[in-house]
Amino acid sequence: MTIEQALRRHSLPRLESRMLLMHAWPELTHAAIIGYPERELPQDVEAAFDALAARRLAGEPMAYLLGAREFYGRDFKVSPAVLIPRPETEHLIELALAKVDKNAPARGVDLGTGSGIIAVTLALEAPAWTVGAVDVSAEALAVARGNAEALGAGVDFRLGSWYAPLEPTARFDLIASNPPYIERDDHHLAEGDLRFEPRGALTDEADGLACLREIAAGAPARLAAGGWLMVEHGYDQGAAVRGLFAAAGLLAVETIRDLAGQDRITIGRKAG
Template sequence: MNLQAGTTLAGALAQLPLDPLENRILLCHALGITRVALITHPERTLDADEAARVSALAQRRLAGEPIAYITGEREFFGLDFHVTDAVLIPRPDTELLVELAIERTPQQGRALDMGTGSGAIAVSLAHARPDAGVTALDVSEAALAVARRNAERNRARVRFLHSDWFSSLHGEQFDIIVSNPPYIASGDEHLSQGDLRFEPQGALTDHADGLSALRTIAAGAPAHLVRGGWLLMEHGYDQAAQVRGLLADQYEDVQSWRDLAGIERVTGGRLR
């Protein structure tokens, strides 16, 4: 679709072929205006450059590109995050992991976020609990650059490490370890559907059975947790029982928590 110069904001909203919310988001982003301006000045007209810019963004969305990558923005846990195609798009499901971590991080405690990606978990935790010492690691330098920008943007104090899981920790210990690791099995049909087609595959799938990263974290965490420290991991909708099994030998109070859709989304336990 192609908007024409002279089209009003109201006319653009009517002509754009996306759902109404995405139409508003793309218009505001392309024109650099607020939602209030969109509502209060519906008669404003687009010049040729503006019309072409809006049309180009709409075509990208129609091709399936996630709206968060198009705008470079995503809200998570009440904060604004910058996102690129180097990181997963933060999702509301993961807010459960942050809530559980906030509750279980002791005063002045040390927390570790493994595979931080955009930094959504670590930054949200550090923002809510400025008393805590939060460390976040990722194997991707590109992801760490995004995460650092988000920490600065939200004035959250986070220490970032370039690390392949536990390799750069050198014996450090924490009161709580959290992670939203790759947990989609190789060949899962969802990887070729929707937004997942555009997201970094290495952050989505372990290229195996979907449990290898969860196994690595569960097995390695005891060396980096204080006694009684918590390990909390997000996982797939059908993996809760298997993840509880991974924790059974070395952890106590093992349980799974359900997200807003009623799906067991996070499993964790305390180190014996």
Template sequence: MMLTLAQALRCHPLPRLEARMLLQHVRPGLTHARMIADPDLQLTESEAAQFTQLAQRRLQGEPMAYLLGEREFYGRNFRVTPAVLIPRPETEHLVEAALQRVAAVAPMRVLDLGCGSGAIAVTLALEAPVWQVQAVDLSAAALEVARGNAEQLGAVVHFHQGSWYQPLAGQGDFDLIVSNPPYIEQHDHHLDEGDVRFEPRMALTDESDGLACLREIIAGAPLRLKPGGWVMLEHGYDQGEAVRQLLRQAGLQAVETLLDLAGLDRVSLGRKAVA
């Protein structure tokens, strides 16, 4: 089947921007200006078939990030697959908090727990090149994506497979521990809506009350932080009070919750006392 650009933009009830993005994906180098100037440009049979298949998948609700194979985070393009969560703008608040509170010009030891695509760990390694960044994930498929992103973007990150602190036995003295763990309650209706339906469930929910992973990370942080070291965690909009309480129960100080651009609780943090 042969299609012109104009026909492709009309033949599926997709938002025009999404249709353009899919066209640019199947025909690299195609610009928006070219689409406007040359609407009768024909796609090859292969391009037309690929576009039609992607359009149908999008109409079934599959996220654009998975169809395109990438998502921008902190100004960089990260490869994403259905093995990892799609990086979201809200998570940039976690990166910003880390860069604001930990000296970016000193060789700090940093740990990212549940790294997924590597967006947080890779970004921190690139924004603060003197930091020694380690990252952990339980999923081998996620780690493959994360390692690829680190290599593609030129970041030095040391990756480990396992559950939270388990693969780091004997290692401690971190200046910073960050995590965007599964924090959705197991029966939350959002798990059955929108893009989330296609994302890895194990990266979204703890199959409990939404606080199980946060409890485990916070409980283990004081043993692995240097005096004065920080733990910073992304969480749900309605979990700020609970996470602050967990941080205080763990003996951490300077506990606070940072808001996202919508004014919702998004990142909570605490600091180990200086001896």
């Protein structure tokens, strides 16, 4: 089978076919695909490509098939143990860097780090900061540690639930989180990429606000004076999350919309 025949073999978008073929045959380049479409595929490459294509046709996300996804201009390794990075989360990075001086020493922590995109990106974008990351999943932490090592980011990773594994006396200038916020019975959990992502990272198996309640309630005791709490949440949860922040005594509470005009990130500051 030739390169061109392989690209036409499955009813996939041509770009996806190209990406899967290049993943099955790492030495293959875009230039080679264009310049030598008549080139024969080795049998092992053909078999690997067909297997990847079958998984994609079954709905498996491209990020899991390729093992990586770009976030904030960097490639992060991903696996079914972690959520697939999404561009909406870049708003949280931008807000953190705008509210906390990235050139001055500061302490930040990412709760529920998953693949580590928030913690690793903050550590690289603000090298003066000391950044920690927490996750209840050992498998997720292994992915996050691998990303930190591959990208040269210094992050203190801890296994546990939310604030539990942090030092009792630690105070932070920034607490950031993209926690599970989908309601237990939301139909989206059975659709698209979400079918393949770790359920525990998507839903709290309750009303979608359980994790956000715990994070907001615990933040004042963990924030330094003037420190910020920033969380990502669902498009219809802005008002509820602002209420949680206000109940915790946080100031300057505000919900920021994403590029689609949907409520996406809520922030609040501790007095001081």
